[in-house]
Amino acid sequence: MNIYFACSITGGREFESVYQAIVHALVEQGHEVPTAHLAESGVGVVEAVIHPNEVYERDVAWIRACDVLIAEVSVPSHGVGYEIGFALGLGKPVLALYQEGCKVSKMISGNPDSNLTVSLYRTPDDAIQIIGDFLSKAW
Amino acid sequence: MNIYFACSITGGREFESVYQAIVHALVEQGHEVPTAHLAESGVGVVEAVIHPNEVYERDVAWIRACDVLIAEVSVPSHGVGYEIGFALGLGKPVLALYQEGCKVSKMISGNPDSNLTVSLYRTPDDAIQIIGDFLSKAW
Numbered sequence: 545m546n547i548y549f550a551c552s553i554t555g556g557r558e559f560e561s562v563y564q565a566i567v568h569a570l571v572e573q574g575h576e577v578p579t580a581h582l583a584e585s586g587v588g589v590v591e592a593v594i595h596p597n598e599v600y601e602r603d604v605a606w607i608r609a610c611d612v613l614i615a616e617v618s619v620p621s622h623g624v625g626y627e628i629g630f631a632l633g634l635g636k637p638v639l640a641l642y643q644e645g646c647k648v649s650k651m652i653s654g655n656p657d658s659n660l661t662v663s664l665y666r667t668p669d670d671a672i673q674i675i676g677d678f679l680s681k682a683w
Numbered sequence: 684m685n686i687y688f689a690c691s692i693t694g695g696r697e698f699e700s701v702y703q704a705i706v707h708a709l710v711e712q713g714h715e716v717p718t719a720h721l722a723e724s725g726v727g728v729v730e731a732v733i734h735p736n737e738v739y740e741r742d743v744a745w746i747r748a749c750d751v752l753i754a755e756v757s758v759p760s761h762g763v764g765y766e767i768g769f770a771l772g773l774g775k776p777v778l779a780l781y782q783e784g785c786k787v788s789k790m791i792s793g794n795p796d797s798n799l800t801v802s803l804y805r806t807p808d809d810a811i812q813i814i815g816d817f818l819s820k821a822w
Contacts, residue, residue: 552759553788554759554761554786554787554788554789555759555788569796575686587769591789592803594789596789596792596793597793597794597795598793599763599790599793600789600790600793600794600795601793601795603789603790606697617761619759620691620693620694620695620758620759620760620761621759621760621761621764621788622756622759622760622761622763622764622767622787622788622790622791623764623788623789623790623791624761624764625760625761625762625763625764625765625766625768626764626765626767626788626790626791627764627790628765629760629764629768629769629772630768631767633768633772647693648693648761649692649693649760649761649762649765650693650730650733650735650738650739650740650742650760650762651738651742651761651762651765652761652765653734653735654734654735654737654739654740655739656736656739660782682753
């Protein structure tokens with residue numbers, strides 16, 4: 545499957561190790577993850593040299609092409625919030641994951657869109673298990 | 684005019700005094716601001732007791748009814764990112780304001796939508812001046 549993985553870049557990288565665990569698991573399972581590099585360390589520096597409009601057009605094209613969008617929403621991010629809304633607007637299945645104890649915006653936790661699943665996880669392995677269940681239902 | 688003012692609630696309240704300066708100015712100028720209470724101190728506690736879906740449905744209805752959306756984007760927020768995307772999807776004029784020195788997601792700064800204006804401000808008075816210019820052009 546083609547999976548758009550959405551995570552905070554400008555908003556904060558406290559959950560970078562979780563992003564990496566998720567992306568590595570997805571790639572190992574044979575999925576295509578065009579945003580895989582966004583989970584890597586130092587991505588802020590790499591992305592900073594690309595023109596903002598180029599990043600926008602690239603990410604929007606990837607969302608249009610994806611089968612599902614998986615977002616890690618433990619850390620607030622304008623970009624991830626925008627991407628979730630954009631993907632739902634296109635009718636894509638979306639999974640929003642957050643670590644237990646993190647607060648999630650009510651624009652996400654209260655969104656009744658039947659294509660949106662919001663789940664909490666305790667460990668990265670737990671998150672990967674939840675993603676597996678989501679993908680088996682979404683496809 | 685009916686103005687939806689979008690600001691971070693769950694994401695962080697470091698810019699609360701700016702939110703208040705903006706909302707007070709808009710209300711003094713005679714505009715209708717359904718989200719005015721979201722700029723006030725202690726809003727997190729007030730909103731916490733409302734069911735997430737109720738907040739979502741209320742905010743989405745307000746965006747549908749507004750003439751323009753003005754977002755303060757200095758602090759990352761999933762909700763504000765979602766709201767900007769939702770308003771642009773409806774063809775509403777959107778102004779995204781951030782304080783000089785703050786980093787803005789490229790999904791906002793790089794968004795080529797002709798209805799979106801992204802501006803930096805130095806002081807709350809500066810922000811209010813920029814809003815005045817935006818409103819005079821948007822209407």
